[in-house]
Amino acid sequence: MTTIALKTIALHVHQDSGFESRLQVALDLARAHNGHLTCIQATGIEPIAGEPFGGMFGYAAIVDTMLDQDKALRTAISTRLENEGVSWDWRYRDDGVIEGLIAESRLADLTVLSQPPAARSQFDSPPAIIGELALNIMGPIMMVPVTARGIAPDAPAMVAWNGSAEAAHALRQSLGLLQGAALVHLVEVSDESPGRPAREAATWLSRHGIKAEIHDWPPKGRRISVALLHAAEELHAGYLVMGAYGHSRLRETVLGGVTRELIQTANLPLVMAH
Numbered sequence: 001m002t003t004i005a006l007k008t009i010a011l012h013v014h015q016d017s018g019f020e021s022r023l024q025v026a027l028d029l030a031r032a033h034n035g036h037l038t039c040i041q042a043t044g045i046e047p048i049a050g051e052p053f054g055g056m057f058g059y060a061a062i063v064d065t066m067l068d069q070d071k072a073l074r075t076a077i078s079t080r081l082e083n084e085g086v087s088w089d090w091r092y093r094d095d096g097v098i099e100g101l102i103a104e105s106r107l108a109d110l111t112v113l114s115q116p117p118a119a120r121s122q123f124d125s126p127p128a129i130i131g132e133l134a135l136n137i138m139g140p141i142m143m144v145p146v147t148a149r150g151i152a153p154d155a156p157a158m159v160a161w162n163g164s165a166e167a168a169h170a171l172r173q174s175l176g177l178l179q180g181a182a183l184v185h186l187v188e189v190s191d192e193s194p195g196r197p198a199r200e201a202a203t204w205l206s207r208h209g210i211k212a213e214i215h216d217w218p219p220k221g222r223r224i225s226v227a228l229l230h231a232a233e234e235l236h237a238g239y240l241v242m243g244a245y246g247h248s249r250l251r252e253t254v255l256g257g258v259t260r261e262l263i264q265t266a267n268l269p270l271v272m273a274h
Contacts, residue, residue: 005033006176010108012101013041015073017146018114018126024150025142025269026112030086032153032180037088038108039077042100043070044093098129102136109176110271111141118264130263134244140173140273142239143263151269155238157181160228160258161188163195166243166274171201173273174241175208184212185235189219189227225261232268240266244274 011026013019030037043066074090081088093100105111113133114126130143144151157178161167171178178184184205186198202212217231232240245256262270 005035005179006030006109007033007035008038008108008110009033009035010038010040010101010105010111012111012113013039013073013077014043014097014127015069015124016114016126017124018144021146021148022112022114022144025144025148027084027086028150029110029112029153029177030088033176035087035109037081037086038091038104039081039088040091040093040101040104041070041074042093042095042097042104044096044100097127098132098136101129101133105137105139108137108139111137111139113141113143115143115145115263115266115270117146131260134259134263134272135274140170140177140271143266143270143272145267145269147267148269152238153177153180154182156183156185156236158185158187158228158232158235158237158240159201160240160242161186161198161201163197164243165195166245168196168201168243170241170243170271170273171204174271177239177271178205178210178241179208181210181238184210185215185231185237186212187215187217187228187231187235189217189224189231223261224258225265228258228262229266237268239269239271241271244272 006029009026009030011022026037029035078090091104093104101111113130116128116130117125126146134141159171186201188198198214202214205212215231217227219227222230228240242259242262245259259272
């Protein structure tokens with residue numbers, strides 16, 4: 001069996017309430033896989049039409065303040081990472097958060113981001129960028145709830161399986177993660193699974209030395225997203241893998257209903273690939 005470890009883990013660096021959670025998850029994964037942590041600090045502001053932020057002087061003052069804050073954050077995080085026992089580097093982009101993360105994640109084996117709040121009412125909440133990035137970053141992303149305190153890479157993993165091309169792609173993209181799991185639960189919730197049967201996914205995993213169990217989890221009147229989260233809880237899953245359904249039109253993110261609901265409500269790390 002060839003192990004496909006996570007050797008490059010990209011981390012979104014931003015001073016918000018979700019940063020500590022996603023940092024701890026990224027560190028846990030880097031240690032477990034003897035991997036490298038790439039810290040991506042992406043920023044950028046655009047002037048408002050008319051008088052930008054009270055005129056050019058006001059705009060310049062805001063830019064200077066942002067640059068000072070970015071430098072202070074980099075200094076603080078760099079000092080901390082020197083004592084964490086992992087290999088790391090720093091990437092800075094000022095061409096926009098989404099653009100910068102997409103560009104710097106192209107060779108990452110996994111990109112770690114935070115779950116946006118249901119209602120963005122606090123200034124320090126994680127930015128609502130998951131939908132856009134799930135559909136545009138080439139590799140898998142892991143969305144970390146703000147309440148997470150790390151991750152156990154060897155915990156059982158759960159895969160939301162419906163036989164679709166998206167589900168198969170997410171499974172393949174998550175192989176490095178799944179090889180570290182104690183067990184993989186393939187969970188079918190939808191009554192309609194027109195694609196490849198779960199037994200084929202289990203066979204494919206077995207060829208990579210991964211033990212898998214198949215579960216038929218009827219919705220029983222529940223929304224599919226709710227049924228999946230109930231399954232994850234009952235199966236003691238450490239994280240949930242699923243395909244990201246949807247497309248992006250000129251920066252307008254259009255996500256499938258289950259994907260959108262899980263982004264909003266998942267209480268465990270959610271791994272997605274599109």
